[in-house]
Amino acid sequence: MRKVLITGFEPFGGEAINPALEAVMALDGQSLNGGEIVVCSVPVVRYAAIDTVIAAIEQHQPDVVITVGQAAGRAAITPERVAINVDDYRIADNGGHQPVDEPVIADGPAAYFSTLPVKAITHVLQEEGIPAQVSNTAGTFVCNHLFYGVQHYLCNRSVGNHHVRHGFVHIPLLPQQAVQGTQPSMSLATIVQGLTLVAQACLDYEQDAMITAGCEC
Amino acid sequence: MRKVLITGFEPFGGEAINPALEAVMALDGQSLNGGEIVVCSVPVVRYAAIDTVIAAIEQHQPDVVITVGQAAGRAAITPERVAINVDDYRIADNGGHQPVDEPVIADGPAAYFSTLPVKAITHVLQEEGIPAQVSNTAGTFVCNHLFYGVQHYLCNRSVGNHHVRHGFVHIPLLPQQAVQGTQPSMSLATIVQGLTLVAQACLDYEQDAMITAGCEC
Amino acid sequence: MRKVLITGFEPFGGEAINPALEAVMALDGQSLNGGEIVVCSVPVVRYAAIDTVIAAIEQHQPDVVITVGQAAGRAAITPERVAINVDDYRIADNGGHQPVDEPVIADGPAAYFSTLPVKAITHVLQEEGIPAQVSNTAGTFVCNHLFYGVQHYLCNRSVGNHHVRHGFVHIPLLPQQAVQGTQPSMSLATIVQGLTLVAQACLDYEQDAMITAGCEC
């Protein structure tokens, strides 16, 4: 049984809920064709976020990791293409940290690409009637921080013959977070359906691609 | 048993579906507290649209009429405040008409206000977690045309002691119409829930307001 | 010598400047082909705004009146098509008034159309390389209030054989009001050039249209 770990951030920035957390709670234990979904919640706190996901990876030993966060203002599920080595927070995280133009990992490379099949994911979602778009920036807040940090971990650990794909996916606000009508939103049902399709697409792609070894980061 | 007539436009502009039509098909016959919903589909054709809704009003004798159409680019359910006496079509309607700066009704007044409680409707939707906003323009295409034409009919017929409230409500695209991710959308389930709340709010308001006679247009 | 009166609002809503006021100060006394521009500044205060423009009309006896205000979020010079009989202020005006869903003029009609040639104005501006678009809503704040109130005055006074055209034109923020980069702006030079073209187009249209008498409102 193969495993897809999907992680979701806790609420931040004054919000009472986070669609990513709502979604992963709904996805916990869900069956996939050839696998299952495991989940964890992630604090919106610099470094603690990375440590939490690394611990979940070590616990669950997943084949694929999909880190998920909310992106106010976006109308679609947006797989991120690239994580950059910058922490530049417009607001403080839930731990009170507000770094300006600091690296995520000192002496880390400028960026890591997603190792999820971002185009294939986008295509599958659109085919199923769900708004989707590849994004070229995950911002410079805790979402990008987690994306970069987990990718750095996966690309640098001794992996034996087992490579773990990972990427970050931004999702829209829930309708109840956008009642004023000035920002787009997506229903929880659509988000959950969408992330299930993302997880399945990653499993299917993994099979097709027959990756055998190494880190192509 | 009081009746709320909800009407939905057919697809236009190259779209295969119209969320308004999808919604009214789902709402047909639905029970309300103190009433029920009846529906009709409306051609996106100048004047034929008005005639269709007038025929449905004469058939069903509703207490409230809610005409509904799609508004690409909007992120919320938006009760319209006002209909203006202008037909100025950016594209041809489904009958091939493309009037420029013509009146809907020659010698009609410049505008009619909605007689739905647009602020109360917006408040109820937001309280239930559904994005909503009062809109100050229904555009100058067939949506505004229908809104103006039906309001003109209702305000000018001899009504005896029975006044019928009417207004237009724009709804967002469905997710499957917005798969490229560049426009906001709303799930059909949320739209149907929202329009049910709108219908109930109009019935409840009608009771509260104890309108007895006359057209305040 | 024919006269075009252009009026501009004072700053409001915490802004230190208003592009409309900056523009009219630059336009004061400017020559047109067959006429000249006169201007006045207008307080962002309910009713006082209307009274100020009426006094300027009685003083200058203009052939055309163009009332101008700022519209944050718009990227173009937008001649307004219609004024509606609603005061519904999101923020208080400079006199502390914040009416909710009140009429501008009790027992006034639902709306007045602009009597400026809004399509011709838009065409001239675009031909000269200036972003322009007809707008179908002037909102429900003091801009719409002034537009409605002045049109009501012009359409109801005894006019003899002299009809005065009037309409409202919204302009974008100035660059210095939009330094954060999240809202579009337009340079003062472009706005001044644009409003000069608007004034000239109104004079030229007036000549072409050979309007002789009466109020077509």
Next chain:
Amino acid sequence: MRKVLITGFEPFGGEAINPALEAVMALDGQSLNGGEIVVCSVPVVRYAAIDTVIAAIEQHQPDVVITVGQAAGRAAITPERVAINVDDYRIADNGGHQPVDEPVIADGPAAYFSTLPVKAITHVLQEEGIPAQVSNTAGTFVCNHLFYGVQHYLCNRSVGNHHVRHGFVHIPLLPQQAVQGTQPSMSLATIVQGLTLVAQACLDYEQDAMITAGCEC
């Protein structure tokens, strides 16, 4: 006399002009405090763009290089933070190339950061009343391609004791490219003033920072 090389792309995508080219033609030879501006025009053609700018660098031996391109939809001058090693063109470039998910430089790093002081530049522009914002994505078209390729060249050549700062700056459309009013624009005068401020800020920062040697890419 220190030199700032500013490069501007030729028109593409069906446009007759490119604000970047218009701006560099206006900036050619302009004096700065402690330096001067030299310019070159750049074809919107994969690899030819990079080769053109490298040739200009070798000819002029500038202290600072600012590559500039147009970004439809943006309302501000946006210094880019990072170039990524991806060519993924939504439309063909002027040479007919339309790569999908190819690297700019095979075996190049995932990304290069701008070595311009993007925050200081943004601050100076905003202080002078010009809309500005740091951007975290230069897209995946020829703008990003050039940014990445020039940075790769500068970071890999043997530089002796002389380091050349370089970054990409996106600018809005000109008003005449946005006459429909649906996209923000910026006047050429404001863009030219803005890029002059950018060039001066880079020279001043260079002095302050007293960079002595090496490539911190």
